[in-house]
Amino acid sequence: MNGRKSAHIGLNLTGSEQRSPEEAELGIYGFWIFLMSDAVLFALLFAIYGTQIAATVGAPGPGAEFKLGPAFTETVILLTSSLTFGLSGIALKYDRTGASLVLWLGVTLVLGLAFLGFEFHDFATMVGDGAAPDRSGFLSAFFALVPTHGLHVAAGCIWIVVMLIQIAVHGVDARVRLDLLRLGLFWHFLDIVWIAIFSVVYLQGILG
Amino acid sequence: MSGRAPSREQAPSRGLVLLKAVGAAALLGATRAVTSGPRAPLEGRGETRSERAAAKRRDLVTYGVGYVLALALTGVAFAVVTWGWAAGARALGIVFALALVQAVVHFSCFLHIDLRRSHRDDLQLLLFSTLIICLMVGGTLVVLFNLRMRML
Numbered sequence: 001m002n003g004r005k006s007a008h009i010g011l012n013l014t015g016s017e018q019r020s021p022e023e024a025e026l027g028i029y030g031f032w033i034f035l036m037s038d039a040v041l042f043a044l045l046f047a048i049y050g051t052q053i054a055a056t057v058g059a060p061g062p063g064a065e066f067k068l069g070p071a072f073t074e075t076v077i078l079l080t081s082s083l084t085f086g087l088s089g090i091a092l093k094y095d096r097t098g099a100s101l102v103l104w105l106g107v108t109l110v111l112g113l114a115f116l117g118f119e120f121h122d123f124a125t126m127v128g129d130g131a132a133p134d135r136s137g138f139l140s141a142f143f144a145l146v147p148t149h150g151l152h153v154a155a156g157c158i159w160i161v162v163m164l165i166q167i168a169v170h171g172v173d174a175r176v177r178l179d180l181l182r183l184g185l186f187w188h189f190l191d192i193v194w195i196a197i198f199s200v201v202y203l204q205g206i207l208g
Numbered sequence: 209m210s211g212r213a214p215s216r217e218q219a220p221s222r223g224l225v226l227l228k229a230v231g232a233a234a235l236l237g238a239t240r241a242v243t244s245g246p247r248a249p250l251e252g253r254g255e256t257r258s259e260r261a262a263a264k265r266r267d268l269v270t271y272g273v274g275y276v277l278a279l280a281l282t283g284v285a286f287a288v289v290t291w292g293w294a295a296g297a298r299a300l301g302i303v304f305a306l307a308l309v310q311a312v313v314h315f316s317c318f319l320h321i322d323l324r325r326s327h328r329d330d331l332q333l334l335l336f337s338t339l340i341i342c343l344m345v346g347g348t349l350v351v352l353f354n355l356r357m358r359m360l
Contacts, residue, residue: 032330036337043341047348051356072286079278086271086318094264188318192311198282199307203289207299 024178031182035189038152042193045145046200053205055137062138062205065131067122071202074118075194078153081111082191089184098172105160108187112157119150142201149197152190159183274317281310 053062088104095101123143126132133143163183166176285306288299315321321331 029330029333032333036333036340039337040341040344043345044348047345048352051349051352068286068290072282075282075286076279079275079282082278082314082318083271083275086274087268090264090267090271093267094260185319188314191318192314195282195307195310195314199285199303203285203303204300206289207296207303 024181027178028181028185031185035185038189039193042145042148042196045141045148046196049141049145049201052137052141055141057136057138059136059139060126060129060131062201063208065126065129066202066205068202068206070118070122071198074115074122075198077111077115077118078191078194081108081115082188084108084111085184085187089180092172092177092180098167101172102164102167105164109157109160109164112153112160116150116153116157119146123147146197146201149190149193152186152193156183156187156190159186270317270320274313277313277317278310281306281313 056062084104084107088101088108091100091104123146126139131139133140160183163176163180166179170176285303288294288302288306293299294302315334321327321334323331
């Protein structure tokens, strides 16, 4: 698994101070294993959703409830937040001051919160239209899948806040760097799950 | 100690080069505007300043290219549905194929997964997880559709 270079996935941070590259590798690899378990969770929620698409029972179905505009907006917001997180990773790797790192983390946080705001508004609209989670099998499956992703994004936003506090308290030391790498993995993973959501849920629902 | 080898295995196409140039220019301009300020001197890491700058530019270009590609793939998927460029099952197939390509773009550009030997273990983990997911999702679908048939 290792040569002399740090061999874990992600930006190879140059000259890590206290941690050996092997430690960083294990820390990152372990987090990958967690992400894969999370991927299994999402995959099964998708599978259940797939079996429930037709179970609308006369309640509002996908054609009535899914709107392309908000879905596209949320997609672009989340994709841009992945980019800005990547820019924060580059700042972490190359820039000596912590300013741009904190700036890009802040932008990512704002975009994540914007995404959550849009999504919550969508859910509120659906419930207002009578498309509540307990109304039909399709709606139950939808509200099991998409809010689970939303909760993950919310947890990621809380994590960003925690990292900002840690940067303020400890500075950008070895542990903070490792944690930021893990947060990056988590954030990009959530965007990949969202690709599946907007394809399988929203676009498939509107195509009918 | 930096992430990428400087040599390329194949000559990039002209369009890709142009795309990278535009992406790099935009991102360099943006980051330069944001990250102005005094820089502490480098502590003799065994790299010259220009090597670091080149490595940084490569990383920036990677993210920029990934972003633009993902945005384009998203746009095409939404366009197929919005303006009816295809219909029915074919449209769905196109949307899923675009999603798969975009996932690969994310893995490659944002998560830096490639076929390099040092990343083999991570790639193997991904492939194994995919296998597990296929087994579990496939089994779920088989059981539930069988159940539905029996209950109708």
